[in-house]
Amino acid sequence: MAEATLKDVARAANVHVGTASRALDPARSHLVNEVTKQRVLTAATELGYKVNAMARGLRKGSSGLIGVVVGDVGNPFLPPILRGIEQELGPRGFMTVVAETHENSDVLQSTCEQLLALRVDAIVISAAHLGDEPFVTELEKLVPVVLGVRRVNGAGHHIVTHDDVLGARLATSHLVDCGHRQLAQLRGPLDVSSFSGRAEGFQQIVAERGCEDVSIDVVADEPTTAEGKRLAEQLLARTRNRPTAIFAHNDSMAVGALEALADVGLSCPRDVSIVGYNDAPLTEHLEPALSTVRLPSHALGRRTAALVLGLLSGEAEPPSTVQLQPELIIRGSTSSRVPLAAAEPAGA
Amino acid sequence: MAEATLKDVARAANVHVGTASRALDPARSHLVNEVTKQRVLTAATELGYKVNAMARGLRKGSSGLIGVVVGDVGNPFLPPILRGIEQELGPRGFMTVVAETHENSDVLQSTCEQLLALRVDAIVISAAHLGDEPFVTELEKLVPVVLGVRRVNGAGHHIVTHDDVLGARLATSHLVDCGHRQLAQLRGPLDVSSFSGRAEGFQQIVAERGCEDVSIDVVADEPTTAEGKRLAEQLLARTRNRPTAIFAHNDSMAVGALEALADVGLSCPRDVSIVGYNDAPLTEHLEPALSTVRLPSHALGRRTAALVLGLLSGEAEPPSTVQLQPELIIRGSTSSRVPLAAAEPAGA
DNA sequence: ATGAAAGCGCTAACAA
């Protein structure tokens, strides 16, 4: 199991380590005689030589590792983002180290410490909560940081996200266009920029279009199906101010709302229309198929990686916010049919 | 951005690096005077000292990194596995490096090379295809390897998986118990042990229970919804030998089958029953809710990590196969109603 | 209990 070292290769090729090192590095191999080079390459292959990334990193002062900190790999929008990041970074010789925080700020911090110990060349954080701003600001003094998907408060950061306010506006407008006047939103934790942005977009449209916001004040602790259901149940239990349309901050909660509806014998979209967010797998196969907002996840990953590369290139990148556009996907869970409970006083 | 080194800490604490090193290592800090130790600890904190993992790894000859190679992070059974692995490994001071292969054996190999260059202490592979056996065997000579979820041919490996044959037997038995006699399976790529195991389990039950296997010979190139639909369409287009029950090798294909059914105006489970595999998110919210087989993903991750730890402990672990049990989840997509097309000659 | 020094494997600056 003892790995061959450069010294072994050099000995086998009958050259000195310096030469072997040069021959093996594409960027410098032109400095070495073609014949010698072949000899080294052959020896390396025969010995199964693999450069020791730790030794190299130690010497070069850079590890070639990029840390990626996410909240939860199970989150449906993450895989395409991770893929996008890797697609951009891999060919440049970087490797990504993915770590999860489970939405816990303490874990975020200790994870970043670990990544710092590894001497990652940059850190991508897509697990930020709004309150993590001070920490992020500190971190930025130690290593290039890019915030993916979620922002933190304050300026001066490098951010690649998509427009949550717009996404919510799209979704809510669609609901209003369908003729709904009493709307409610199912909110995710507002200390996450994605959800606070969505909340804002929803409220903007409700105000602009002169509709009524009948949301309950409660915010889901976790934006899960169970929570969405619980919240929706409260909404539906009302005798007045019952919404005819619901905007859920993500698909899981939308599914919960769907369940709550079915439980009390109401139909979607006939009685209540529902829009989700994220376009998670299988949402299009639900009954009814879920109208939702789709993030440009893959592009988001690539842009994030591109920004990392920019920061690493040495040229001073000024703080910036890249904001991609989400897309409304209209499916079966929204319709313009005016529901019974909301019928105007004088029959339509 | 220049990180503090141990030398800096030593200087600040007015001791020599060796002492600083000892003071900072919980395992050796008892060798150092309590007062000195506090002085070092304080200095370290003030300077924001973080050990350089590359330097330490280089010196110690081990990186504290565990490579985890997966096919596709988007695969629904993976997140719980990754979580299980991390839960077991994290507290032991290991960090995991996750890499994707996109089901490509060449990528698997180059990924492992990269991990070897990083000098990971062990590699977990859950992206193996049956044909990767020679490569895995070579790899095992260089680094401890644990195969998670998927096996490869041959003996001598360390494997933690679940019983695909049993899972398929459970699913198929359930279908037969429901009264079905003409069954078909939707196969995933048979060069993956999960799918070949499921294929085998299905065939065993069909034979044991004297049923008819009316599967088509084709195997899905990729086990996706689109492929599942395509395969199911062929099945349903038949005028004779049309199955009354379908066992899909995963939930995606099952959903495809559901779609195909709807497209030709057939109903599930009235006309055709369907069972999937994996219990992916949202499958329980489909219409009908999908009967499926659930892997003990989280436990699988923990056991995998435990085995890694075992291999790392130095005591020679003999090759072994840990096989956890899957669980059949019966929901709405399977029923005992004998479908029209399969009604016995003489009316019920 | 602490200091001194070697060396992990590699790259880069300098010499020849």
Next chain:
DNA sequence: TTGTTAGCGCTTTCAT
């Protein structure tokens, strides 16, 4: 074109 050497930051053995 190739050889030589210092040193990246750390742990560890051997002195003291």
